[in-house]
Amino acid sequence: MRVWSHRPKCMRKSEDHDFYCIFTSTAFANGRGISIFTDPATAKSIAGLPAFTNPETVAHINDESGSPFEKRALPGRGFGLVATRPFHRGDSVFSHTPVYMVNDQTYEALNEEDRLEMQQEAVRRLPPGTRDLYLELHGHFGGDAIDDRLNTNSFYVELDSDRDEKHNIMLPETSRINHDCRPNSHYWFDPDTLTHHVHALRDIQIGEELSISYIDPTLTRSTRQAVLKNGWGFDCSCSACTQREIFTAASDHRLDAIDFLTKELANRTEASTASPETAELLVSLCEQERLDGPIADAYTYAAIEYNGVGDHRTAQKYAMLAIERGLLYSGEKDSDVIAMYRLMADPQNHWSWMYRRSRHDP
Numbered sequence: 198m199r200v201w202s203h204r205p206k207c208m209r210k211s212e213d214h215d216f217y218c219i220f221t222s223t224a225f226a227n228g229r230g231i232s233i234f235t236d237p238a239t240a241k242s243i244a245g246l247p248a249f250t251n252p253e254t255v256a257h258i259n260d261e262s263g264s265p266f267e268k269r270a271l272p273g274r275g276f277g278l279v280a281t282r283p284f285h286r287g288d289s290v291f292s293h294t295p296v297y298m299v300n301d302q303t304y305e306a307l308n309e310e311d312r313l314e315m316q317q318e319a320v321r322r323l324p325p326g327t328r329d330l331y332l333e334l335h336g337h338f339g340g341d342a343i344d345d346r347l348n349t350n351s352f353y354v355e356l357d358s359d360r361d362e363k364h365n366i367m368l369p370e371t372s373r374i375n376h377d378c379r380p381n382s383h384y385w386f387d388p389d390t391l392t393h394h395v396h397a398l399r400d401i402q403i404g405e406e407l408s409i410s411y412i413d414p415t416l417t418r419s420t421r422q423a424v425l426k427n428g429w430g431f432d433c434s435c436s437a438c439t440q441r442e443i444f445t446a447a448s449d450h451r452l453d454a455i456d457f458l459t460k461e462l463a464n465r466t467e468a469s470t471a472s473p474e475t476a477e478l479l480v481s482l483c484e485q486e487r488l489d490g491p492i493a494d495a496y497t498y499a500a501i502e503y504n505g506v507g508d509h510r511t512a513q514k515y516a517m518l519a520i521e522r523g524l525l526y527s528g529e530k531d532s533d534v535i536a537m538y539r540l541m542a543d544p545q546n547h548w549s550w551m552y553r554r555s556r557h558d559p
């Protein structure tokens with residue numbers, strides 16, 4: 198069966214470069230449609246994914262009937278999404294398929310003028326309702342309207358971790374969620390079903406704005422603010438950015454400690470001084486910093502460290518916590534989440550069993 202609804206349109210910079218083409222399916226995801234600007238080999242592997250070969254996997258993904266939130270104009274932040282019913286931690290907010298995907302390599306591989314022309318064609322080929330969703334998005338930088346919306350709203354994803362295949366994807370509904378450095382929601386992308394899932398990271402009250410973090414929330418305040426200003430053009434006024442100086446200094450100090458401890462825990466050589474206490478301190482700092490997503494990594498380190506010294510019960514406790522939080526933060530296919538399922542089921546046969554012991558034993 199033919200996958201693409203239009204004949205792919207291809208361009209390349211010169212004969213020394215590869216072709217990059219627009220591949221469109223107007224039927225994808227029950228008629229939502231998708232345009233993909235990538236190389237032919239990647240398009241071929243995308244066309245072989247369950248998202249395309251088994252349309253049922255994405256037939257109901259973008260259904261927002263009965264959505265527990267509404268789009269509202271919010272002072273100083275444009276539009277945002279506000280909860281209309283309470284969410285518990287772990288509740289699904291929504292899931293969507295991208296309407297446009299663009300390979301990162303197109304910036305290198307095509308002249309700027311050609312790249313912009315191709316993007317315009319990619320959006321033009323979408324079904325009218327989907328095209329409108331794209332065009333209605335907020336643009337921050339000015340210039341080419343399609344590119345401006347891409348730069349303001351896209352999410353960066355890896356399609357295949359074994360290949361250097363980075364793509365920016367556009368999800369118009371998810372792009373309505375504003376930023377907070379201590380967000381109440383987080384997302385992850387399933388490359389097999391081409392589906393982007395958003396979940397509540399903590400309980401959310403009726404009337405509370407849904408938020409995600411656009412950046413690494415473990416950065417210190419001045420760095421977070423600079424990245425947000427450069428990348429999205431706003432001065433962050435979230436509670437972590439606007440607390441009194443003495444609280445900011447304490448927060449930055451904790452964030453520096455989180456960075457230091459994480460590096461120590463990631464060091465699996467005999468030279469590492471990491472221990473269960475190191476991991477406990479990391480967990481505690483993440484709690485104090487309200488890092489409800491990154492704490493998944495701290496739980497993972499704690500499980501490994503406890504298993505590394507032969508305390509399998511505490512290792513299993515942290516593995517369970519890592520799974521619960523990791524499913525919200527990184528998804529079920531994440532390698533750490535999979536490793537924690539394995540450790541939970543059989544700690545003594547996990548690679549980490551007693552691995553720190555060799556450091557001390559003669």
Ligand SMILES: C[S@@+](CC[C@H](N)C(=O)[O-])C[C@H]1O[C@@H](n2cnc3c(N)ncnc32)[C@H](O)[C@@H]1O
Pocket residue numbers: 273274275276277334335337349350372373374375376377429430431432433434435
């Ligand atoms: C991905 S869009 C988010 C939705 C956007 N508010 C809208 O109206 O479509 C990103 C843009 O939203 C605004 N924004 C997001 N989070 C914000 C925040 N915490 N404070 C102020 N503006 C924010 C900025 O203009 C940013 O460039």
